[in-house]
Amino acid sequence: MIRLEQVYKSFDGRCVLQGMDMQIEQGQFWGLLGPNGSGKSTLLQLISGMEKPDSGRIWLEGKPVGSYGRKELSRKLAMLQQEGLPPVSFPVRDVIEMGRFPFQDWLGRDRSEQAETLVEDIMDRLDLREMADRPVSELSGGQRQRAALGKVMAQQPELVLLDEPTTFLDVHYQIQFMELISEWRGDSGLTILAALHDINLAALYCDHLLIMKEGGLAAAGPTSEVLTSSLLKEVFKVDLAAVAHPDNDLPQFLLRPGPGGGSQ
Numbered sequence: 729m730i731r732l733e734q735v736y737k738s739f740d741g742r743c744v745l746q747g748m749d750m751q752i753e754q755g756q757f758w759g760l761l762g763p764n765g766s767g768k769s770t771l772l773q774l775i776s777g778m779e780k781p782d783s784g785r786i787w788l789e790g791k792p793v794g795s796y797g798r799k800e801l802s803r804k805l806a807m808l809q810q811e812g813l814p815p816v817s818f819p820v821r822d823v824i825e826m827g828r829f830p831f832q833d834w835l836g837r838d839r840s841e842q843a844e845t846l847v848e849d850i851m852d853r854l855d856l857r858e859m860a861d862r863p864v865s866e867l868s869g870g871q872r873q874r875a876a877l878g879k880v881m882a883q884q885p886e887l888v889l890l891d892e893p894t895t896f897l898d899v900h901y902q903i904q905f906m907e908l909i910s911e912w913r914g915d916s917g918l919t920i921l922a923a924l925h926d927i928n929l930a931a932l933y934c935d936h937l938l939i940m941k942e943g944g945l946a947a948a949g950p951t952s953e954v955l956t957s958s959l960l961k962e963v964f965k966v967d968l969a970a971v972a973h974p975d976n977d978l979p980q981f982l983l984r985p986g987p988g989g990g991s992q
């Protein structure tokens with residue numbers, strides 16, 4: 729679905745991505761982990777076509793990302809950021825309908841006959857019906873992020889890029905958000921690449937991980953194979969205690985207080 733070959737990107741003469749090679753197959757859920765400034769957002773922006781690489785190639789379904797037209801690309805991929813929606817005065821229903829942009833003709837008519845049902849289904853699924861007529865600016869951060877997800881779902885992309893989507897959410901909404909995304913993937917075969925700061929959340933929900941360090945890849949592969957305390961120590965300079973989750977044996981990491989972030 730996505731392939732990167734020797735992708736380089738610099739800002740102001742400073743190399744931020746240094747020869748990234750990676751490949752993601754359709755239907756996979758990849759987590760993107762790495763310290764602040766390691767290049768996660770830059771990588772997502774390059775894949776989304778918002779930024780262009782200085783050199784190297786990015787392929788989306790066998791075609792260079794840069795060769796897609798705007799609407800064509802929006803039907804393939806959607807990006808959701810930390811604060812998915814600005815505090816606009818539009819009501820939630822209108823904002824979700826805006827996600828249909830790639831399917832509208834020049835008069836704003838939706839080409840899909842199911843568009844109306846789709847928007848209604850999304851509102852039910854995300855529990856947004858009660859707030860359908862409320863302006864987005866009046867919603868809490870968690871509700872607003874749910875509306876942002878609704879807009880992205882209305883876009884019906886094949887690939888979703890998430891840039892720290894749970895950063896401002898409390899633990900309840902973090903789990904809810906990850907469940908909603910996973911459910912959507914289960915129903916539609918969606919491919920997901922999500923930059924996350926919460927290692928434990930990534931371990932629970934992502935089947936694969938890309939771990940970045942200083943603009944390069946420190947590791948990439950199935951979560952159970954790459955996520956080890958020694959790798960986390962090397963990348964994040966922190967000494968974490970690995971435990972198996974009591975419900976499913978997935979790896980989880982406990983903090984160890986101490987000078988230098990617990991690192992020896």
Ligand SMILES: Nc1ncnc2c1ncn2[C@@H]1O[C@H](COP(=O)(O)OP(=O)(O)OP(=O)(O)O)[C@@H](O)[C@H]1O
Pocket residue numbers: 739740744762763764765766767768769770771
């Ligand atoms: N538009 C830009 N102009 C100049 N420098 C930039 C720009 N975007 C990113 N950078 C720099 O590139 C480096 C990587 O930034 P990036 O946002 O990709 O990292 P990140 O891993 O997403 O970080 P964080 O976890 O803090 O969000 C940083 O040093 C940042 O300052």
